[in-house]
Amino acid sequence: LPTRFDWRDKNVVTRVRNQGSCGGCWAFSVVEVIESAYAIKGKPLQTFSAQEVIDCSYKDGGCNGGSPVSALKWLNQTKTRLVTESMYPFKAKTGMCHHFPMSTFGISIKGYQAYSFRHKEEEMMHKLLEWGPLIAVVDAVSWQDYLGGIIQHHCSPEESNHAVVITGYDRTGDIPYWIVRNSWGSTWGIDGFVHIKMKRNVCGIADSVAAGFV
C-alpha cells in the first residue's frame, strides 16, 4: 500500500457538493461513489443526479433521511439508470420521481458491496484502492463546529448519523488519517473535506462501509 493515496489525484472525484437544508447526504454519497467508479473505468468524469436518488429510492425518506446501503440495493435490484445532474438538477427538497426515455444517457450499477471493517482498517485501505472511493456512515455531531485538522476525539462509533465518502488516506505524518469528502459545500472544513484519524474506528468510520460498481 502506498503511504499516501487519494482518488482526487487521479481526477476521478467530482467537485464537492452542498446538500443545503436537505437531509440527502445518503443519496449524495451513493451518487458520488458511482461517479468515481465510472471515471475509474476510463469514462468521462461527470456529475450524476442525487435528486433522482432522493426522489426515487422508495424505501428511503428523501430529504428526511435514508440509508446508502438501501439506495445501493434499490439501484442494483431495479437497474435504475442514473441520469446526469444537468438532466435532473438538485432542488434541495423531495419531489416526484421522474422517469426518462431509454434514449436519455444514464448509467446503472452492476453491483455493490457493503461491510463492517471495524478493527480492519488496514483491509479497508486495500478496498479503497481496489473498489474506488468508499461510502461511510459516521457520527458527525461535532462536525457542526469543525474547521480543520485531524479528528481524533469528540465523536462516537456508536452514534452514526451522516453519510460521507472516503477518497483517500495519508500515513506520511505523525497521525495517519482518512481523507473524507463531505456534502456541506467547499467552504466547510478543508475545502469541503475532513480528516479522520485511522485505526481506531474514530466516529465509526469503519462500521458501515459500501461501494458501488459500474
Next chain:
Amino acid sequence: SPGRLGSAHQYKAFQESIQRQHALNSLPSDLLVEKGSATYGINQFSDLAPELFRATYLCSKPSELPKYKPFDSEVKRLH
C-alpha cells in the same frame, strides 16, 4: 448583536456555539494533545441550534452489515 445575526434564536445559538467550540478545543489533560488535532470554531453552522443542525444535516443511519472477511468476499466474487 442579534440584529446583525438575524433572529434572537440565531443569536442565542451563536453564543452557545462559541462556548461549545471552546470546550471542543480544550481537551482534558489526561488526553494527549496530538499534533495536527482538529480545531473547532465559527463556520456556516454556528447560528444553528445543535438540535436543528442534527435534524437538518444528520439524516442517515448505519446499516447492520456483515463483518468483512477476506475469504468470504473472494468466494462470493468467484461464485
